[in-house]
Amino acid sequence: MNSVTLDDVARHAGVSPATVSRYLNNPDIVSERTKLKIEKSISMTGYVPHAAARALASNKSRMIGAIVPSLDNTLFGHSLEEFHQYISNSGYTMVAASSRYDVEEEREQIIQMVAHGVDALLLVGLSRDDGIYDLLNAKGIPYVINWSIDTTLRHPCIGFDNHDAASKVTQYLLDLGHRDFAMISGRLEGNDRAQHRLQGIRDTLSSHGIVMPDSSVIQSPFGVQHGQQGFRTLMSRDKKPTAIICGSDPFAYGAIFESKSMRIDVPRDVSITGFDDTWLAEHLVPALTTLRTPQRRMGVLAAEYLIARLKEQAHPVPALLDVELVVRDSCAPPRS
Template structure:
């Protein structure tokens, strides 16, 4: 069988009527080539079936044009939107994204980081800032740019593209206190290795303390980020002798499970208990009752993370991004608490939300 002749970059250049250097720029930095010329080159590449030699290109440039992205979960639509936005932006600059999943396990994340570094990725997209300092030292020693998402932290703030989880949780509690709630419970993710969940918990606790309230230990339940876990936690909380008037959920899968269990238990939401979420995923506005929640700017975060990482790859000076604003979205899963003689009056006249409050259907 006759071996097929491999199309070369020079073949593409001749067929497209441009120089080999222009073809190379079109492949590696598409935005640097005029649209009309870029379309002609890309059409020629497709017609001739040209496939760039990635290994040769990496050897010549010492760049793989690959970015590693490590997500805590791939079983949760929460991470898909920002990852897609990130991929579109870096893709337009000629980079390909390789994705791995840590399953919220720091050891698994460490393995993925090591594998990506061995593969000579040009940069890394990570979620959160809490990890072994040795990992950061290794990244800096090897000169690998990285961006940290879903968090705005004083630790490595020049690498963080995200939002203030604690402030968003505080705003939510402040709003619920103005409704009259004094007896709170919280369904949280595990916080030992999750700085986002930890920040949300501390935001809730700090806001309650400002109002002279507290979150008793038996009213804080740590559960996996799954609807079934939210169901079980809701059932436990609402089966108590003195159930809460408001259950704060640190993630929306928790909140969805809580609402499903409320229906099965014939518990009226928000008549008997208010329920809140965090993130404003698509289902939040469709579930019954529609969920009061914090809207996180996921698409914008993905785009800004890409721009921040690309700036590092271009060798630009690193400037700490400003936290992205979140939005409190008030829907029908929250209302003033049921009448009870245990409620104590507190002064809420001076309540001011730090970020805007939006009413949704």
């Protein structure tokens, strides 16, 4: 059992117990010199603050919840890592959960986090019931949404335009001469990001007089193996696409892996694109043309926003973030 008290830390650091308490509850209001002294004393004495006592004293848990669609994915991992680092430096602890792309599961997780007293919440996407926002507002819990934008301006969002990003890669393929398109997409139900990406493709094709039929859109759970299955389905048909747009990089990885099993040449027989520019994209053979999303930046900006809200400081939501088309070797003009 930890016998070191707050008073012991204060004596060791040469400051008052009130100063140590202020540091524990709000590190930013303590001078840098004093902060370093207290941190050193905590380390040397082995003091462990009692979280429940701190929460009762301040009426704050100093915990911030983060609910993402998947924890089995480096995509959200990069963003969460930056988010965690920033809030940790501000004296908060991150509590993370995965909704597994299930709206009802996310709803239950939000309710549980509110019940356990989180001070703020990071959410992904806009596909949820308005009652959730009513609950958060009634409890005075600040929240921010990543990976999407809210054109109604009702919710604070830090993200990019999924529709325009998908439109960008579609236009690139059109400029190469492609007219026969298909898509391997995540599940559309309860996933506004996937819905907007598909609509961005459809709208851009429509502006060129091209219709992509529903049968050319393969919906799957995210994962490399589902990219393999989707590619085999599309390329086993009599009328094959010359360009396949994947709604995530893992789908594209699977498509390229399966192309080798089927002895289909990428990009001579079919062009393939990804989405997010995750770590393997540039190392594939052929290297993957994809869209580079601001994963880490979203994590930092979301943390900055929530910490400012918790400090009751004015902090406007940042402007729309950019998505970059990264052209590599997995695309070429279609065979004549």
